Structures are given as structure tokens and as C-alpha cells.
Amino acid sequence: EMGDLPSYEELLEKDRKYVWHHMSAHNENPMIIASGEGSWVTDVGGNRYLDGMSGLWCVNVGHGRKEIAEAAAEQMMKLAYSTMVQSHIPAIELAAKINEWLDGDYRIFFSNSGSDANEVAFKVARQYYHQNGKPTKHKFISRHRAYHGNSMGALGATGQAQRKLKYEPLGVGFQHVPPPYCYRCPFGQTQGKCSLQCAKAIEDAIVWEGADSIAGVIMEPVITGGGMIVPPDEYLKTVRRICDKYEVLLIVDEVICGFGRSGEKFGHLNYGVRPDIVTMAKGMTSAYSPLSATAVSAELYESFRNNQEPTSHLRHINTFGGNPVSCVVALKNIEILESENLVARSSEIGNAFKDGLKPLLEHPHIGEIRIFGSALGIELVEDVKTKQPATAERVMKIIAACKQKGLLIGKNGDTVPGYANILTLSPPFSSTDEDITFIVDTLLAVFDANQEKG
Ligand code: PMP
Numbered sequence: 001e002m003g004d005l006p007s008y009e010e011l012l013e014k015d016r017k018y019v020w021h022h023m024s025a026h027n028e029n030p031m032i033i034a035s036g037e038g039s040w041v042t043d044v045g046g047n048r049y050l051d052g053m054s055g056l057w058c059v060n061v062g063h064g065r066k067e068i069a070e071a072a073a074e075q076m077m078k079l080a081y082s083t084m085v086q087s088h089i090p091a092i093e094l095a096a097k098i099n100e101w102l103d104g105d106y107r108i109f110f111s112n113s114g115s116d117a118n119e120v121a122f123k124v125a126r127q128y129y130h131q132n133g134k135p136t137k138h139k140f141i142s143r144h145r146a147y148h149g150n151s152m153g154a155l156g157a158t159g160q161a162q163r164k165l166k167y168e169p170l171g172v173g174f175q176h177v178p179p180p181y182c183y184r185c186p187f188g189q190t191q192g193k194c195s196l197q198c199a200k201a202i203e204d205a206i207v208w209e210g211a212d213s214i215a216g217v218i219m220e221p222v223i224t225g226g227g228m229i230v231p232p233d234e235y236l237k238t239v240r241r242i243c244d245k246y247e248v249l250l251i252v253d254e255v256i257c258g259f260g261r262s263g264e265k266f267g268h269l270n271y272g273v274r275p276d277i278v279t280m281a282k283g284m285t286s287a288y289s290p291l292s293a294t295a296v297s298a299e300l301y302e303s304f305r306n307n308q309e310p311t312s313h314l315r316h317i318n319t320f321g322g323n324p325v326s327c328v329v330a331l332k333n334i335e336i337l338e339s340e341n342l343v344a345r346s347s348e349i350g351n352a353f354k355d356g357l358k359p360l361l362e363h364p365h366i367g368e369i370r371i372f373g374s375a376l377g378i379e380l381v382e383d384v385k386t387k388q389p390a391t392a393e394r395v396m397k398i399i400a401a402c403k404q405k406g407l408l409i410g411k412n413g414d415t416v417p418g419y420a421n422i423l424t425l426s427p428p429f430s431s432t433d434e435d436i437t438f439i440v441d442t443l444l445a446v447f448d449a450n451q452e453k454g
Contacts, residue, residue, distance in 0.1 A: 036063025110322025228377020
């Protein structure tokens, strides 16, 4: 159905003249994608690529889902917009469905992006303590390497210097602690035999900053974009206990891990913890329409509701958040995840990676392979003994070779100077066995051809 597309050259000229790309150098020749079907996208030149990152960790049910398009079109004709100052049927149904997936009791505040959802979480946490006689509890703790969004508060929470330096001052009150990065343990401990100093660092930060100044801890279940950093099994539970001990809220950012990427409905369910606030976006609609949500525990919500002051409501609004079209898209997306059993499929994909990529564990430039559900991180090194991170040239060479063979993969950006050395993959859960075999075979072939030292 490609029809008569303008030529790449024609489009490129216009693109260069008018479009400012996200996060890329100005001299790049962008791919111009025209269509997608399942796990594959096609550019305007007719070249097909397997979308190994599901866009940006989001198109979890795959491209070209007509049933989602139809649900959106139907809703647009019925009611394209209604403000969430009131309510509407798709928002009510979606909020109930999210509760079912969270297996808890939460009130759902809708926004447009992951960044928005995190901003709401910060405001809820601060206002909660403010209204409960603890106005000095206003700071948040997050981890280095974590990404939480692009807005000033969410960027403040982000622990990646390269993204922040030119834009400071950002939202203030965010303290960073080292990540639970076992391959390069910030505390010099041995993987599998440690005393969870990474969790203890959070307790230290709370105590040293003063527990009366800390409103919350924000974290992803695993750090995804910041390098696929999978914590020790007991980490999240330990953090939950620390939060309880010092009366600090646990905010879990499920923007990437939520809705099945982790092999469970939400990433934190792998670790048996109950967050006070959960934020979600990307996979909620599989990116067919922008939508995010902040799920706030009923207990927190009741404290707002029971407050008799006239200004006790959350003074936060956005125009598009929770619009009915995005909500029906999310409902249809979740219906697909359920009816096609795609959460289980997500962990099946991870297991296929684990088996299929075993030969890579012997590769001279692969330090570690980390898997969480269907999300995959490959840590590239110059030397497996010294663990010196791979050079940017080596990383770019691998990415280019994959692309040349028709596989799009990701990397953690220049999050830490000299450490842009982790490749990432997170294919749609709807990927067929053939798709997964294609990914594995392509990676094996590309690494096989790139073994040289130095
Ligand atoms: N949190 C996490 C963990 C993310 O990965 C992202 C986006 N990559 C965000 C928040 C921000 O989401 P958005 O880009 O929709 O604002």
C-alpha cells in the first residue's frame, strides 16, 4: 500500500529545511519511515527493518493494528474530546482496568507523557506531606543513570549529567545515589555475594539529608534506557522497607517496564513490592496515541479527599490528558495484550534471547548480557578482563552493521561520559518466532564479523 510516495531526496530536502530532530546530530540523514506491520517498518525507499526497539520501547503490540485504529476512529466520531475536570466513559473504564492490572487500589490521574506523569507524582507527594503537617518533606531521591523525563522536574530526577548540564537550573530537591549496577558495582562488591550497599545508600541519603526533608524515592524497577541495569533480587523490597521506616513515598516509574515489557503486568510485580505511586505511559497505548497516568494509592488519595481546606485538591490540570480517544486506544491495546497473551509472550521472547545469544557470552567485546522480560541489554567492552567500556566507534559500528542487515537496535545515549556502551533491544511482544530468530541470527552474524581487538 505504499502508493506514490515522494522520493527520499525530495523529503530529505524538506526535512533538513523544516524539521528539528530529537537527540541527534544536525548532519544526520534520518531514516524516513512510511509504514509498519507487525514488528517491521518500511522506509520511503521500500527498505524493511525489524523494529528491534519497538520505536522507543513502546509499540508493544506491533505496528499496523487495525482494531486500534478502528476503535480510535469510532471514538473520534462519538466524542473526540472531553476535559478530565469532568469524567467520561473511556477514562472510567481505563482507570478501572489499570487498577486490575496493578492488582491494588489506586486513583488514576491522566496526562500525556511519561514526563508529565512523573511531575504529577512529585506534586502529589509534596502536597501530601504539606497538608499533613510535614511541609519540610519535599526532596526526592533517585539514582544516577536513571532517566525520568524531559521537563524540568523530571530532568531534575534524571541522573544523567549529559542530558542536564546545559539546561540547569532544573527542578531542585533531587538527590542522586549510585545505581544497583552489579557488573560495575559502585561499592566494589561481588555480584551475588553483596550486602546490598546500593540499597543502604538510599537509607544513608535519607538519614544524612534528614528524613524530615525527604518526600519520596523514585525509581524504575530496572534502569532501562540508562543501561539495562537489573538490580539484585532483594533490592526493591529493601528499598520499600527503608521507605516505610522513614515515612518516605516509593514512586515507581513504569513508563517502560509497565504493561508487559518486564514479563509481568508491571515491573515491580516481579519483586513483590507495592509502590505508593506508579507512573506509566509508552506501553499503555503501545504508542498509538499519547497518554500517561499517575496511579496514586487510595490511602494517599483519601488524605486529599478528607482534607477540608478549600484548596486541598491537586492544583494540576492538562488539556489533553485522559482524552477519550487515547483512553479507548489504551483499552483496545490492553485488550490485545490480554487476548493474545502477550505478557507471557514477552518473557518467552526474553528466554529465547537468553538461549539464542549464549554464543555471545564468549565474545571478546561482550562483558555482560542482561535481560528483564523481553528487554535486552548488551554491555560492550574493549576487554572483558578490564571491563573498559567499548569506544563509541565500536558501538556505532555494531549498530550500523545491524541496520545494514535490516535490524534496528538501540543504545543508552551519552548518559555518562565514556559509557555509551550498552546496546538495547525491546522488540514488540507480538514478534513471531521467525522475527526473534531473525534478531538472534543477525546479532550473532554481526558480532561474529566484529571480533577484532583494539
Ligand atoms: N520515564 C522513563 C523510565 C522513560 O524511559 C521515559 C522516556 N523514555 C520517561 C519517563 C519520559 O517519558 P516521555 O518521553 O513520554 O515524557
